[in-house]
Amino acid sequence: MTALDQPRPVSVADDDIGREKRLRMFRLLLELRLTEKRAYDLFLQNLVKGTSHLSLGQEAVAAGFALGMRRDDYTFCTYRGHAHTLARGVSMTGVLGELMGRECGVTGGKGGSMHLTSVEHGAMGSYAIIGAHLPVACGAAWSAQYRGTDQVTVCFFGDGTTNIGTFHEALNFAVIWKLPVVFVCENNLYMEYTPIGTVTAVEHPAADRAAAYGLPRVIVDGNDADAVFRTASQAFARARAGEGPALIEAMTYRHSGHSRADPAQYRPKGELEQWLQRDPIKIYRERLVSLGFAETDLGAIEADTERRVNEATEAAKASPPPPLSLIEKDVWADGGAAWRN
């Protein structure tokens, strides 16, 4: 049994995290929530095109990990990656602009909702093929190990991803090479429209398989940002100390459907309501109040975040469509697309 096996119980009286970090966490949780809600509004206005996968309800995972990361660490995420990308410090304008197909988007409108990337922030890409990024995260971790930088790589994915081959290849690979990579399964109970339990041989699709790779079984309350932060910090410390990878299963729930086209009618009655009681932002706010944070301070953060999202929305709306010159740009490192002389 290792320390990771038993994440510390969280008590509201236990303020090892500190005032400053807690306020940052609250601000971040709100930023993720309000930006994604705005993305949904913009979709209803037909300003966000294509598809988008919101992680409303899962914010504590992205925020808890991001708060424990160093600026030069790497994150890899999926098509459900708005929150993970924002949490690294990428601007709301860059994200909303990308969703709206504007020039100001983080990838100039070439990647779209499913491929948010900002290398400058260590956000090394959002991957839309299930499981593809797990081996890639191993490579980034290998590179950090080889260069001796003690950077950590964090790789987020869903419960459904545990049933594709790359999950198993990447875990074995990471363990045998002792790579500084932290795999984070966000178990939101559903793969696409199908409950994970009906298509998986074990109850906890990530944690129950950890032993097969010689890793401890770690399950964390993914709606409790503090619990996530503590678990993340332990895994990062181990990875930086050269003790190798971790696999963490964070139990959480998405409030909306799989993607914007999905009304999520397959969910049993009452399930959503139960989880709304455990909304990560509600939990966090209540905890801050019970720890003695002033209502007025929290209200000010809420108002400020709302204002910033409004400003980002207006900035993104004001941005023009990407220039057509981008079409044949950057297939190759010379900036172009020429395949012949």
Add this chain to the structure above:
Amino acid sequence: MAELTYRDAVAAGIAQEMARDERVVFLGEDIGAAGGVFKATVGLFERFGPRRVRDTPISEQAIIGAAMGAAMTGLKPIAEIMFSDFFGVCWDMIANEIAKTRYMTNGQISLPLVIRTANGAGSRFGAQHSQSVENWAMAIPGLKVVAPSTPADVKALIAAAVRDPDPVIVFEHKSLYPIKGEVPDGETVDTLGTAKILRAGKDCTIAALALMVPRALEAAERLHAEDGIACEVIDVRSLVPLDTRTLLSSVGKTARLYTVEENPRLCGWGAEIASIVAEEGFWSLDAPIVRITTPHIPLPAADALEDATIPSVERIVETVRRTMG
């Protein structure tokens, strides 16, 4: 100049680049102490050690994925896929991830990596260990593709691939591993995207790749000796980027084009070259372009069947003779 086998030239090319750049790392199955299933990497593990020459599990997706992750964060990995047929196992990594990343991220991520693999028939290995799959890779925007035919070329093109800032796939031909040739001493590096005229001629152009190059040369010898036909033989060497200038100017001179390829007939690289020449060199042509390919079949294993499938010297000679009229 030293006489090296093609397989030793592969190892020499990798060693040359590992020695000059600490960022170059090498990973794959059985490439370490075992020296590779084709013995094309002998000596590298002893010289550069397990930190830089890394044996992997049988995890093709992880091999290519790890190469990608390493390339985007400061290393220059060379990944070996034992047989090119196994690209099927990691095709997502090659086609969806590596090829598209620079473009999708609007130029934020560079992937300076090399995938080396053993391609092609001639070893009686059957349909899952004998394919030529360079056309798979050629069809995906974002991948560079080379297929050297000589020991000197394989060494210098591997070096060029390692130094290139883009992902490059090097198709080595299994049946070429034992052949010998002169390889210049010291550091050598070639240029991607260049074809080579190996034999000058005025009557027709034969464009060939990999194992088909020595066969085209031998066919040209015979056609010259027996029929007085002077074939210009071009080793295409690089499919992406493609040296269309050399091909078009040769056809401009000879007015006839033959392509010799090991792919199944549909969508082989010869079809692309034929189409470019038809579009841009049509008025210089005196006759239809002729593609010499394998039939559109999976590869059979038995000597007699495999030999009859792959274009032979005999088939090239006979085809040229018949169509030159």
